[in-house]
Amino acid sequence: MSVIQVQSPGLLSTVQDLGREGFGPLGVSASGAADAISLRVGNRLVGNAEGAAALEMTLLGGTFVFPQSAIVALTGSDFGATLDGSPLTLWTSAEVKPGQTLRAGATRSGARSFLCVQGGIVEKLFLGSASTHLLSGLGGHQGRALRKGDVLRIGPATAPFQKRTLSPRALERLSPRKLLRVTPGPQSVWFPRESQQLFYGSAYRVAEESNRMGLRLKGPPIVQRSGGEMITEGVSLGAVQITAGGQPIILFVEQQTTGGYAKVANVISADLHSLGQLRPRDEIRFEQVGWDAARALLLEQEQLLTSPDLFVL
Amino acid sequence: MRMPAAEAARFQRASDQSLLIYFGEQITLDAHERVRKLLLLLEREPIAGIRNLHPAYCSVLVKFDPLKWRHEQLEEILKQYFGRLEDVTLPEPRQVEIPVCYGGEHGPDLIDVSEIHRMTPAQVIELHSSTTYVVYFLGFVPGFAYLGELPEALVTPRLPTPRRNVSPGSVGIAGRQTGVYPVATPGGWRLLGRTPLSMFRPEQDGFSLLSIGDRVRFTPINQQQFAALERA
Numbered sequence: 001m002s003v004i005q006v007q008s009p010g011l012l013s014t015v016q017d018l019g020r021e022g023f024g025p026l027g028v029s030a031s032g033a034a035d036a037i038s039l040r041v042g043n044r045l046v047g048n049a050e051g052a053a054a055l056e057m058t059l060l061g062g063t064f065v066f067p068q069s070a071i072v073a074l075t076g077s078d079f080g081a082t083l084d085g086s087p088l089t090l091w092t093s094a095e096v097k098p099g100q101t102l103r104a105g106a107t108r109s110g111a112r113s114f115l116c117v118q119g120g121i122v123e124k125l126f127l128g129s130a131s132t133h134l135l136s137g138l139g140g141h142q143g144r145a146l147r148k149g150d151v152l153r154i155g156p157a158t159a160p161f162q163k164r165t166l167s168p169r170a171l172e173r174l175s176p177r178k179l180l181r182v183t184p185g186p187q188s189v190w191f192p193r194e195s196q197q198l199f200y201g202s203a204y205r206v207a208e209e210s211n212r213m214g215l216r217l218k219g220p221p222i223v224q225r226s227g228g229e230m231i232t233e234g235v236s237l238g239a240v241q242i243t244a245g246g247q248p249i250i251l252f253v254e255q256q257t258t259g260g261y262a263k264v265a266n267v268i269s270a271d272l273h274s275l276g277q278l279r280p281r282d283e284i285r286f287e288q289v290g291w292d293a294a295r296a297l298l299l300e301q302e303q304l305l306t307s308p309d310l311f312v313l
Numbered sequence: 314m315r316m317p318a319a320e321a322a323r324f325q326r327a328s329d330q331s332l333l334i335y336f337g338e339q340i341t342l343d344a345h346e347r348v349r350k351l352l353l354l355l356e357r358e359p360i361a362g363i364r365n366l367h368p369a370y371c372s373v374l375v376k377f378d379p380l381k382w383r384h385e386q387l388e389e390i391l392k393q394y395f396g397r398l399e400d401v402t403l404p405e406p407r408q409v410e411i412p413v414c415y416g417g418e419h420g421p422d423l424i425d426v427s428e429i430h431r432m433t434p435a436q437v438i439e440l441h442s443s444t445t446y447v448v449y450f451l452g453f454v455p456g457f458a459y460l461g462e463l464p465e466a467l468v469t470p471r472l473p474t475p476r477r478n479v480s481p482g483s484v485g486i487a488g489r490q491t492g493v494y495p496v497a498t499p500g501g502w503r504l505l506g507r508t509p510l511s512m513f514r515p516e517q518d519g520f521s522l523l524s525i526g527d528r529v530r531f532t533p534i535n536q537q538q539f540a541a542l543e544r545a
Contacts, residue, residue, distance in 0.1 A: 021376070024367040025352060026521050027451040126515055136455045136496045138515055186325045186333055231340060232452065232459065234367025234374025236331040257367045258452030258459075266328035269379055291384070294329040298379055 002068040002154040009146040010062030015121050018051040020129035029255045031131040034112050034276030035076050037174055042075035042116030045093045047159040052120030053130035057113045061104020070096040071118035071161050077110035091166035110277030119155030164311040176277035181289045185263030190224045200286055208280045212254040221246025224262055235259040238267030270297040322395050324388050330379040335372045344371035345449055349526050350401040354394050368450040406528045411508050413484050413531045414539040419507035426469055426503055438533055440464045448527040456495035456513030458523040463489050475501035482507045509543035
């Protein structure tokens with residue numbers, strides 16, 4: 001069986017697929033790739049099913065040795081990756097010869113880069129998924145981020161190498177956004193007009209303490225009407241909850257399944273992948289859209305992802 | 314007058330791929346049982362396109378495939394389920410005992426809690442361990458059971474500043490709730506003790522020691538018993 005040897009893991013590299021849905025009643029959130037679109041496209045570039053497990057790197061990539069040949073693709077943000085010193089093109093499938101070394105560096109754009117390999121990374125599934133859930137130490141490669149010396153197994157090759165590149169038009173339309181579109185949150189009426197104006201009119205900075213559980217934001221504090229008492233309830237991916245101090249937290253892929261803060265808004269499905277590319281100190285804004293618009297944007301995105309001209313050969 | 318279930322439930326859109334069902338606006342056993350009945354009914358007769366359910370005290374968050382359903386379509390289907398909740402019989406609750414070593418390094422807030430309520434630590438332990446609690450739901454992190462309700466005399470607010478790291482197995486109280494931290498997480502609940510049992514066991518059937526609807530009692534144990542159980 002082919003393997004990848006981890007020579008250096010980078011800042012925070014984990015095995016991720018599209019996550020495990022359906023275990024909310026156990027308190028287990030879906031987890032999965034922080035930028036699902038990059039994972040899906042990367043897998044298709046190498047000829048995998050779009051939900052195959054791959055490596056998710058964060059801010060600073062790692063160094064990986066391939067003792068056997070492999071077919072790979074890097075997607076997401078530009079980590080200045082090289083193969084034996086030669087630059088690797090993002091969003092393009094590439095052949096790796098036995099013994100070659102893939103080195104990813106510090107990001108030149110967003111927070112995350114994905115290394116997809118034909119055959120996928122093979123891990124024992126936990127609740128049907130190979131995704132790592134860091135907080136609870138479940139899934140992925142021994143429930144943790146990669147370390148130097150780890151050896152990752154690769155599934156069998158499925159197809160001969162074919163060079164595929166994401167079309168420039170698709171790349172542009174799928175690129176991450178800093179103006180996040182949201183629908184009203186379940187407690188949006190708890191926030192008076194002035195608070196809403198402040199929320200939608202202000203820029204927020206992504207705080208250093210952000211991670212796969214949630215993105216902490218810093219900006220003008222948002223006040224809610226007094227009197228409303230929250231009873232802990234289920235929370236959804238992309239929920240913008242307002243803490244006691246008035247600062248927003250966007251719940252992300254390793255989210256808690258329930259929570260007791262009021263939610264002013266929720267990032268639309270079509271923009272969730274953008275959250276995975278936000279870096280600490282990035283500045284973001286929120287824009288409210290209607291329910292039909294949110295649905296139309298997702299439909300358009302899915303149509304693009306399944307269109308025959310997604311790739312140029 | 315008791316309202317029919319279908320009318321007493323309220324829908325609220327949570328996101329473009331989820332909706333909340335509220336069975337009332339406060340924590341009651343009646344609302345809790347309707348949450349359980351809906352989960353049971355949806356387990357027996359799943360609706361295609363529902364991806365996940367996040368139950369809580371008196372609500373259920375339903376996550377669905379937004380390309381398959383619009384909120385209003387799914388609401389119409391769910392209403393038919395509400396009309397049948399009264400016919401669902403819940404299984405007899407399981408009784409689970411959880412051994413707890415109270416105080417000392419395992420329960421760093423026991424003294425503070427007893428001082429807040431002008432009791433002795435022994436009285437706090439006696440009150441906490443002589444109540445049968447209901448597992449209202451599992452949430453927050455894998456295997457975290459929200460247990461209620463705490464005896465009135467023990468109701469205590471959360472810590473003003475949460476701890477950065479709470480040890481797995483720690484037994485805490487917050488407001489009218491009590492619970493056991495399954496994994497090391499930050500946490501603002503006041504810690505009375507610790508259990509040597511693992512609350513979430515990925516290698517075992519059922520995964521979680523506790524399930525929604527279980528009845529739980531805490532049994533005080535000493536340090537020697539704690540150490541022996543931890544080794545077992």
